[in-house]
Each structure stands twice: as C-alpha cells, then as structure tokens.
Amino acid sequence: MITLTIDGQQVEVEPGKTILDAAKSLGKVIPTLCYHPAVPAAGACRICVVEVVAGDRPGLVPACAYPAKEGMDIQTQSDRVMQSRRMTLQLLLARSPGAEVIQDMARDHGITENPFPERAKQTGDKSEKCIMCGLCVRLCQQIIGASAICFDGRGPDRKVSTPYNNQSDVCLGCGACAFVCPTGAIDPADYSPSPIEKIPNEFNCGLDSRTPIHIPFPQAVPNKPLIDRDNCIRFKTGGCGACETICPAGAINYDMEDEFVEEEVGAIIAATGYEIMDPSIYEEYGYGRYPDVVTSLEFERMVSASGPTNGELTRPSNGEPPKTIVFLQCIGSRREVNGKPYCSNICCMYTAKHAILYKHKVHDGQAFVFFMDVRAAGKNYDQFVRRVVKEQIATYVRGRVSKVFARGDKLIVRGADTLSGTQVEIAADMVVLAAALVPSSGIRELSQKLRVGFDEHGFLLEAHPKLRPVDTNTAGVFLAGCCHSPKDIPESVAQAGAAASKALGLVCHTRLSREPTIGIVDESSCNGCFECEGVCAYGAISAKELKDKKGNTLATVANINQGLCQGCGACAATCRSKSIEVQGYRDDQLFAAINAINR
C-alpha cells in the first residue's frame, strides 16, 4: 500500500491508483471534465490539477492521470492550484462560450472577466460547446472499439468529427460519446446514419426510455440491474464493457448464460397475471392515432412518482397539464362482438381512483367518466365511487362513446348520455381508456405444460366454480389471481392465500392420501403404445422403462402417477390389450355386475 498526504490528511491507496482516486477515498472533490472512470485518463483538460508540495518532483500535476506515490504531500486548494484552475477556465470559456458547465464553474471560481479573446469573434459561433478534451474520441477508440470519431483539422479549425465529415458507417450509433461528453456538445445523429433508437421502458408502457443495463422496475425482486443483451454494445460488437470497468463490486459478468433450473416440487401455483388488450383495434377511440388517448395503465404510470414524468401529469402531445380529462370504461369488456364478453372487474374502481389522482395533480381540472354500470361490489367500494360522484371529483355520464376525434389541439369525445337521452360532446385534453383485461400471453403454452384447461378467453379453469375455485383438475396445481379470471388486489390476495394453504396442505405430510380408485398398469402385457396418455386429462401417465438385472431396457410401459390419477378410467377403456384396471371398477367387477343383472 502507498501512503500519501492530501491537504494534510493521510490516506492509503493500492499501487497504481491516481491522486484523484486517493482524494476520492478521502471524500474530497476535485473538479474534472475530461475524466470518466470507464476511460483511461489522459489529463487533457487540466481542470483537475493539484500541487505536489513534497515527496515527488514539486509542481502542478493532473490528479486524474498522475499516479499516487509513497510519501507524497498534495495540496488541492493551494493558491497556485486555484490560480491555474482559473486560468484554465478562462481559456476554456474563451474557446467554448456555449458550454454551460464551464460557465457555471467559472462563476463558482469568481471569474467575472476574461483577458483572453473570444474565439467566437473569429468564428461568429457563440454556441460552441466542445472543449477539445477528447474524452469522446478516447472512448470510441479504446472502449467501444469503433474508432468512428477523431480530431480533424489543425489549430483553430480543429474539431471532433468523422473522417471527411461524412456520417460514418463504422459508427454504431450507440450514443456513448454524447453520454460521456462533459459539456453536452455531441449529437450522435451527426455521426451515424442510424443512431440506436431509444429503448422503450417496458415498465412505463414505453412512455420513456431506458438504458440497456437497467433495473426492470422500482421495487423489483431482486432489486438488481440486468443487461438487455439485444441492445447492449458489449453483446452486439464485443466493445464497451464500461459497466464492468466501473462496477466497484465486480458484479458484471458477460459470460453468464440463461440456464434451465429443474426442481422437483409437490405443488405448483399458477399466478401469471394479466395484460390489457390493445385498444387500437377500436378505431373510434383513436388510440395509437392521437398521443393524448392513453390506456389506464399508461395513465397509472404517468401519475406515479416513479413514472416517466416523475408524477407530473402532462399531455403527451404538448407537455401541458390536461385541464379536461375523459375516462372511458368498458373498452373491449362486456362486448360480445369483436371484444370480450366478460366484465374486467377492476376498471370501475381504478377509474374512480384515477379521477381522484387526477384531481390531486390538476386541481382546477375537470374529469368525466363514461360508464355502462358502476360495478362496485366489494367492501367499501360503493362508498368510494359515491364519494367521487358526490364530491364532484368526476362527472359520471352513463353511456357509451361513439367517437373520439381531434379538433385543433383538443380531442372531441362524442357520446350518449342515456340518462338524459341526449348526445354529449366534450372537448378534452386527454382521454383514458379502461381496456379489457386479458390473460398473459403464453398462458396457452403454460396450460399445456400444466395440463390445466382454459376457457375460450384463455383464463385457466378451476376444478369447480363453487366448491373448488382454487384447485385445478390436475392435482397439485392451484390458481391465484388474474390467470384465473379478472380480479382486483384483495381478491387476488385472498385466492393466493388459499392456493398457498392448499399447496401446503399437500406437501406438509410425508404421505399423500388419495382415493383408492385409481388406475393400475399390468406391466407384463402393456404394449407401451401410450394411447392411454392421450386420453388422460391429468397428465398422470408417463413412460417407465423395465430393466433386467444388468440394466438393459426390456420394455417401455405406461406408468400411472398415483398422486395425479383421479380414477376416471378413460385409459382402461382405451387400452386394447386390457392392461389397465381401475381399482374398484375393474373389468371383472363390471362383468360380474352385468352377469348379475342378466341372471
């Protein structure tokens, strides 16, 4: 370890660390511009200079690039340092008057006038931001590995550019140069014909963008970042690797692969949730055509403090707060033709909640709700909706909307008020669609894997609608939440609790007790044709290899899982060689019954 003194404080650092690293470990801030932890330092901008008082050759050195040495005595705030830093700032200001970060630093350092002539007097460009630090060039070359940009020209004409000032075909368009530029001087579109498009943030319904390495959503479990391989430069080109360089915990591992984890379990609970249907199939509501027509899920993100606008409710079209908002319920729900015939269950309540949230955000705003019926059947639910109506938080209009169309910068919502029998038109700033709930995509594949039935809409089937609403017909598989039917949070929590206790009830015993009327295979005569497997509704039949003492496979026969079999006997009726019997309903027992009847 190396021991040195910075501003009179002793500090120990590993060999190879710079003075800047040492200062950081003391919590001291040394201003930097051309420095980025992911890029090897070059000491180009000279803003980070510090004074070596003793222990090495005395003088000013760039902290970002100068290695810490044993016994050094460093001053970061000495007169000589501050004088040098001020002059550097004056020079940078003369060259790049448009860089706000330089202006701010100059102000902080008490610079009011500049003895150096402004370069803008020659070029006439007062907006110049580039300070020629070359961080972007080093990054593109050493980290990204593309070498798409470089310095071009000499003397006053020197600038960062691509060869021949043409858009580069080696530029990945990754935008890393713009990201690290200390003064915001770079627009990647200048360099690449196809800058990488912003990656929509899935959790915020694509209302904002995210980086390839990201934490999927607030309060994610585990609350850790993941790398989106499809968009990561490292995986696309082998370059970059900045996150690995920076991560102090060394947690980044690009060699990690997806893996299949196999576990033997005694029970499975399906809780795959829901999605909302895409309301753009209903052209009359203008979703997808007008940016101010949003789904309720998008609205939910917009008003969330962790959402794309940090909780500020604005119109996507122009960023103004929406003064009039219209909520349309039953979009796709309770619609026999071209929609879902079922009620989505949760929309009445969240729309009332949204109306309240809206009033919190826009105090002088007006909210309207178009509804078919208010279905508020839950504890205190009706009171909640009543409150929204009574306190005039929203105006409830009973009727359907026939059309949403643009007029000027307003959206005209034309609908029927069936209580007064009149047509109404509302000039709205924003329209929120309560689109129907549908099961998660992939539910059919899941249902096949679990051998659980699904209804015509894809919701998984319970074993009995009244008596076994949490079980499925496959023993050991239980349902929780919206994979079963549209449900609100208390209902989902209740069902999840029930499913958990059902599952625990199964696995807490060392032995499973079952009805004895189950199928038994006669392995000596089974042909192994597995037609029985085809008719088994429970996936109870699997292949079993019969082996001799040496381990050679003699035959592959059907095997009935005693825990899954429900004893229906479809397999026994299908078996041609009569190798399956259902205990209690054996063939000889049924024949005896037939004989007895006809005696």
Next chain:
Amino acid sequence: MNVNSTVTESLQSAAATLLSEGKVGVVIGYGRDAGASISHPMFIRKPEDAERLVFDDCCFGNLAVYLPRDKVRSMGKIGIVVKGCDLRAINVLLREHVVKRDDLVLIGVPCTGQGDPLLHKCSVCEQHNPEGCDMVVGDPVEQPAIDATQRYKDAASLDDKSLEERWAFWSGQLSKCIRCYACRNVCPLCYCKRCITEKTIPQWIDTSAHLRGNVAWNVARAFHLTGRCVGCGECERACPMDIPLGAINQKMAQLMDEWYGFHSGLSPDEKAPFTTFKVDDPETGIL
C-alpha cells in the same frame, strides 16, 4: 410374374451396401422361390445374399408386420423395403412407439400397384411414391388421380342393404370363422403382447368357434383397428375362410374420414382419433 428389374437391381445393391457397411443387421424384403406364384417375405442378413431380393408385382405381404417382433428386433437395426402402403403401417407403429425411427432404415420402393388384376387397395392408393424414407430405390412413378368414391366401395355395397340383410350376410360369414387368428397374426397393427382374446380374467371374448364368440371377436378386432387400420388388406388375404374382413375395416376408415377427416398412417405425428377429441365433434343420436 412381372419383375421390375431396375428396381430389383438397385434394391439388391442398396441392401448389400447397407449390410456390408454394417448400417443394418437385417434387410427385410421380398424374395421368390422357383415355381412360387407370389413373392414371399425374405430376411437378408449377409451382403452376398442380397441378390436374392426381388421386386415384382406380386409383393403382397406387408413387411411391417415383422417390426414389433422381439426376434426381429434382436437382429439389430432393421432395413425394410416399403411400398407407400406399407409405410402407412410403419407410421402407425412409430406413432404408437412400437418401433423407433432411429432403429429403422426405410428403403422406399415406388410402386404402381400389386397383382393382376390390380388389388382394390392399389387402385385407390395415393401413396405410389413413399415419402420420408431414408432412401428410395428406382425412379418415382406417376401418381394417377384417385376416384375417392371407389375408396370405400366394399363397405358401401353392404351399407346399401337393410339391417336384416346385413345381419343375415354377416352371421353367415362369421359362422365360417374357425378362430385361427390368421387375420390377427398377419396384421402389422395387431401386435399386442397379450391379445384381448387371450385375457381370461375376466374372459372378454368367448374363444370357441361359435357365432357368439365369432361376433365378439370380429367386433373387437374391427374396433381395435378403428382409426388405426391402414387398409393393407392382409387380414382378408390371409383369411382361410374368405370372410370379407376388408369391408369392415373400410367401413370404419370411412367413418373416421367423414367424421374427423382422419386417414391413418399418413404421418407418424398424427393423433389417433380415439386419443383426442374436439368439443364440437358430431353427436347425432345421443339422447
């Protein structure tokens, strides 16, 4: 007899190559003894014997019948000469996991039909050129358009009769049955280790050669082949009492076709009609 010499020659060389390279332990094909009226099944286990293989227009037997047998399987990987119609039986055996595709080398033979006059099954055959074989010997032959109305003509002629006439016909035919089980033994799909007739606890089928047991046996046989029979016609050809068993199989094949659009053995991946269902299956005549 009408030997197809080009097919025979390439068949012989293909079989010799397979055997000498050790790719198969046996080639099952057709051979012909001097003076015999039809070609018979032949098992070739040495490359030098391959020249005894023949392909002509009297290769009636469905060689797939040998595949389920343990003794044949113990010979190693099986090379088998298949006509398009035989391939359908093999597809059913694959579907029912009786044989594994990896254990077979299918030597396809394009075939314009067997027998003179042509067998009925050949006149409505849509598989002149077997598909999905490991190799095909001989050139592809033209597939004539098939008159689908003729496919089930034997069954249709009986369907036209009244119930009483049909019972008179079948009780007469089935009275002849001597329960030799040749129909079962020659059928590539009757491979059960223990046939239902051999199950004694309980006794499903009266084993005496009496009309009661004969009806039960033939009903069971026909039902067990429903949705599986590929119409190779071997049962009827083997029957020493000349019972028209093919018509029964045709009737059930026709039902599967009309109700479920199903033709057995066209692919090893198909699902047998009795192992699957549709919610809107036909259900006329249910109270």
Next chain:
Amino acid sequence: MIQKAKNETTDPSEWQPRIVAFLCNWCSYAGADLAGMSRLAYPAAIKIVRVPCSGRVDPMFVIKSFEQGADLVLVSGCHPGDCHYTSGNYHARRKLLAFRELMTFFGIDPRRFKISWVSAAEGAKWSNLVKEITDEVKALGPFETYSEILTGETGP
C-alpha cells in the same frame, strides 16, 4: 303412495325387457338418484351399473351385455363440457358413436344401444328417458338376433 306404485307395476305375465345401463358416477347416477329422491317413478326394467365416467365404458361391455341377454344397453354420462374428469365424455362420445356404427354395419340393431347425457340435476329427464326407452324396447320385443346366437341355433 304404496298403493299407487303397485297399480303402476305391470302385469307379471307380460314380457319384461332387460336393460343394462352404465351410468357415470357424477352426473347420470346422481340424476337417477335425484329421480328417486324426487319420487319420480320409472320402469324397473332398467338395471344400473355404476362406472366412474362414461369414458370408462369399453364398447365391448355392450357386446358383453347382449351376450348375457340384455335387450337394450344404455350408456349415460355428463353433458359435454360438464365431465367431472374434464374430457371423459368427449372420448366416450367418439368411441361409442363409432361403435354404434360398427354394430349397425354388422346388422346388429342400433336401436338396442342408447347413449344419453343426463346431468345430476335432471332427475325428471332420467325418469322420462327410462320410460321412453323401456316403451321402445318393449315394442321391439326380445333381442332375438342375439338370443338366437346364444342358443346356438345359427351355428355352423
């Protein structure tokens, strides 16, 4: 009540058909049970074999019943979509309907083999169904096609 039931029973000298009925445990058997609990009388000619599901019925049970002298065989299960085992009746439907066609093709009278869907709530349907099929089989008379082969008169 007892008097009334007695009056309904038929003349003992009259020929009584033998009907073997395979009823699924969950719907049709419960439906027949409900008919009993509701005091809905139906002919005693029907004899019930309880099976877990109509899908349990191997069509050879029908032949077996005829061999034992049944004049009519009935298989009854849950309505399509209501099977306790989700799909047993769908499989039964395919097998039993095909089997009836096969019987017909052999010249065995298909009117001797009935299939029905009776739910656990349909006690009245069950009662009426049994009355109807009993009347029908009485009109058809004894199943001579089979009784002849049983006595061996049409043997070779």
